[in-house]
Amino acid sequence: MKIFFRNARIVDPSGNYDGLFDIMIVDGAIQEIGSSLGGNPVNYEINLRGKLVLPGLFDMHTHLREPGQEYKEDIASGTAAAANGGFTAIAAMPNTDPVVDSADVVKYVIDRAKQSPTAEQAGLVSVYQIAAITDGRKGVKLSEMKDLSEAGAVAFSDDGSAVTDSQVMRLALEYSSMLGKPIIQHCEDHALTKFGTVNESPKTIEYGLKTQHRLAEELIVSRDIMMLEAFGGKYHATHLSAAESVEIVAAAKKRGLPITCDVTPHHLFLDDGLLSSYDSDYKVNPPLRTKADNEALVDALKSGVIDAIASDHAPHAIHEKEVEFDSAPFGMIGLETTVGAVMTGLYHTGVLDMHAIVRLLCLNPRKIMGIPIPQFNLGARADLTIIDPDYEWTVDPDNFKSKSRNTGFKGQRFKGNAVGVVNGERFYFSDRLS
């Protein structure tokens, strides 16, 4: 199989390529990069006319819902959504049914992923599995971390819940430090957020919704940093939402602590003013915060305090979201809007250049999880994402490959989107690639 791209603008983190190149891929490996290649017959020849070619994007925070909640999403639909959104690899969170807290479940997901999305396109998106920190994500007793690690788990998280018991957190940091794999914390002091569904702010008090104070996040981030300093380990705070949380992380990084963190596009670009509609698509956890928080998170991306952007793709069926606000589950999908939101809100606004965006969506999250970084070297396995930076589109969930529709970006106009991916011998070119 030969795929030939002409006029690709490669954004290469190693800096070997800067400008327009032709790329020849043969049987899933990069055979040649240069100018005015071609002449030999190929299976696919695509003139990219200056579209961006990046090392394959990686989403470090996805909910695939399989096993157990396949009506929301499954590995096939989730990986199809990932490919459509420009990701060649994703890491799945363990809050499935059963919870990924045993080696058997890790192996089940990895095996299933090898046949997804279809037999012909098996392995189009590489699926990595995150395992639970504690048995059943109950926060009481450590999971069999070493066995989980041996089975292929790349990180540990009780996502959806925080590990709030300080002794359990100490044990988790110490035990996982033997494995070199990060503890990914969902930062929430649950005692402080009980019954709360939205950020506590003048706006949400006006709307009469039950609130969660932002301190619920900051308290856990602060405590975890103190524990990391005392006990060691590798620690990552996921989906940070409050300005102060990021300041706390910045101070810890200054002291040289091995802490990393990510943010989601919805916490970067959506705010709690949207709750005036009582539309449960805007109900996420952590909750959408204020415009000032949006701005602080964008600034922290610019200054490099935030290491990664992650989707927190959280599919829920229409019938689960189309209910009264208090009864709806938390979460929104994000695999198919992340690139659009980032290109629109960060690239075209001049906040970040493409090198920074590649670091946030590809290099750093792979480093945090110890996953190989795609290279544009001759002979290397092809693993790349094609982005059309000027593609203008309106977010319409009915066009998604995901089984679910719950996005807070619905109806928004975006400029820029992924138009294709290549992952070894597998590839996907969207209709948007013209």
Add this chain to the structure above:
Amino acid sequence: MPQGIRNLLGLRDVEPEGLLEILDTARSFREVLERPIKKVPTLQGTTVVNLFFESSTRTRISFELAERRLSADVVNFVASGSSVSKGETLKDTARNIEAMKTDIVVIRHSSTGAPHFLSRLLKSPVINAGDGINEHPTQALLDMFTMREKLGELKGLHVCIVGDITHSRVARSNIFGLTKLGASVAVCGPRTLIPDYLDRFGVKVFYDIDDAIRWADVLNVLRIQLEREAGGDFPSIREYRLYWGVNRSRLEKVNKQVVIMHPGPINRGVELDADIADGESSVILDQVTNGVAVRMAVLYLTGVKPS
């Protein structure tokens, strides 16, 4: 000619002119209630559905009387023992009832935003009879109607709401409505029952009930939900009664008559002593009567068909 209103979801979104239109319309219905035959043909042929997903005797009876006195056909849906217990969603319940060709929906629900959710799904006008901790617009309108009736204009009036403000939809609707019509609004209660940021709504906060009484022309005393004590939002009923209970000795300290209101039902001897509730400065039963008139006005205005 009245403008009519599409929905009444909350007072947050109603303009001052809209509030005045409802209150003025209620005045003529208040007169109807003094007639020997308390019934007008206004909503003849209109079917109103009362969807009560949360138990409430007085609000439901008040709405039902208002509907019947307007000659509407009335259907009551009470959540317990209905299809909700079979797992039917709010969406299905409401759309099924509407499919039976009903005209106006009145809803009470324990979740904030449930009336707004229904208004997006239904063609019928939706009237909020209380949603979660958000709003109870007809209660605030009847409170405002009663204050106007007893004290004249609302502009400049000092109204203090006493009790659990954080979880009170009555307090929130009163705050929105009264501030829009120029009244000065304060709240009083333990700090743990008062939300932050109230200054942004132009609301004064008292933690001391004696300060509040000195300031107020009207005390709107809220029912203390006894389960709040169990939840630990304040230390005990005993302590609440001691420091925030409205009683004769507190009211006698000031040299003026303070009008006493309560949305009911009263925990006598807790937030309000019996002699005060039944005393001459209490307008609690007027509130109940006016509630029917105000609800008639709201139903009439939502039932107005655009010509």
